[in-house]
Amino acid sequence: MNDYLVKILTETLKKLYPDVQIPEITIEKPRIVEHGDAATTIALQLTKLVGKPPRNIAQEIKEALPSGGWIQEVEIAGPGFINFRFADSFLFDKLAEILNAGSEYGKGTQLDGKKYLVEFVSANPTGPLTVGHGRNAVLGDTIARLYEWIGADVDREYYFNNAGRQMRVLGASVSARYQQILGKNTELPEGGYEGEYIRDIAQKLVDGKGDSLLSDPDNIIFKETAEKLIFDDISRTLERMKIVMDSFFNENDLYENGSIQDVLKRLREKDLIYDEDGAVWFRTTLFGKEKDTVLVKSTGEPTYRLPDIAYHCNKLDRGYDKCIDIFGADHIATYPDVVSGIEVLGYDKERVDVLVYQFVTIVMDGKPFKMSTRKANFVTLDELMDEVGADVTRFFFLMRSPGTHLEFDIAQAKESGEKNPVYYLQYAYARIQSIMRKVFESYKFEGEANLSLLTHEVELKVIKDLMEFPEWIASAAMSKEPHRLINYLNEVATDFHKFYHDCRILGEDPALAYARVRLLAAVSMVMANGLSILGITAPDRM
């Protein structure tokens, strides 16, 4: 429709003002219903170029536009807006198209043939996933789903490091608990992990190995067992949230396959690193930073930036058109170094992209709650899902713009039950299924429905809503803001609930009932598809 409007407007303007350089014509959707279905501000923009008052220009355009077709009415309003109202016949054609597309409706082709990699969660296996990881996990997965809906071939990857200091502390913590269970008076190491799950892991070792490890408290088995069990736990949690990773990437592989050394070598060849005080420095001042950055400490251990750069090179070398990272706000400072790194190594920086989301503030008993995995002050995602379920959990993390702080009131989330906004969407879907079950008991429809019987204001509004579905998916995907899709589905649900209130099916004339059934089939489709993108179930009854 927009393309059509732009086309006829362009032709008209060329005729009217052959000497004027026409600016790009944009079509907007007015916020106010009375302002029509589509609008353009082109007359306002032409004021200076044409040298006439905007309303006069609008009037000239209106008179010169071809009449009929998809447009029923053209109106001039305010300072010079040109408003269009769609012809009902156009809406019915679109509805028929939507029904035709069925479960494919909403898909786009913007990323057809593209290979994308979304890297997310990426929590080191030191403990269960907490509410703090939830936003990352759900955003990453949903953005991957959105990309898939507009044509991309998407892989989901989990990046982790099992070789760092934190993991050593983890192993030592398990060892200490192991000794305690066997009656020895050993204390947790300095900064050790205090969570109950550490004791569970130690107990498993006692069950399996008895006291045979007492003589070897530094055995790697403590760390390895912890890593394995914790990863199992993380995978189960992700699965509960309907997240399935395609790959897990171990940072350690970058050392073993020489990528780290290779990156250093290439940077050195370009004279972008130097040695000082026993450390290796990256000349980040060349890219606008105040200080150069240490890549390898004087101890010989790299800082995390170096493997980060090597990892991104690795991803790009695997042939992805685009690699997206999902980061919390605390990691934003590292990102420019990575971009600089891959760029000087000859990669197109447009191929990496990042979504930075703001922190989740946990509110418990009306007070902000500071979480720490090490200190075992946390609410796990599993606990949260036990309370409110996976649907509510996913919805909660998606309903707000990633760029804004998310306040997660535990008490409210647990209590939310019937008042939770996710039920508003699911209820709309369930209501339609309920109607359908009843309708098919008493009606038999044959042939094609006569959609032009849909003349009620709210019926037409619903069709207009449904028409927008593909645009909103694309918009949510390209902006990496899934909440836009939620806002949209909310509007569809609202208009459906109004329809439910104003229009009936049972008891109506069969022809009208049939047309309405078709309309609801389309609404049902959009709700089901929309919820599936969000990873939320669409229940047949509630």
Next chain:
RNA sequence: GGCCCGGUAGUUCAACAGGAAAGAACAGACGCCUCCUAAGCAUCAGAUCUGGGUUCGAGUCCCGGCCGGGUCACCA
């Protein structure tokens, strides 16, 4: 102190990359179940931190304040 987010109704958030009269939800007030699920609908009340600027037009863009969060390590 430098850089990055954010500041919208009592509260939590929208506003689709500058458009017309700033939308929801919760909390508050009030109405609707002899009617396909009241997990719903309808009505009322209520907001753009502040000072300049750009523009026909600013919550949105620019500059200066103020407030909150993040980040600036040879920690990850």
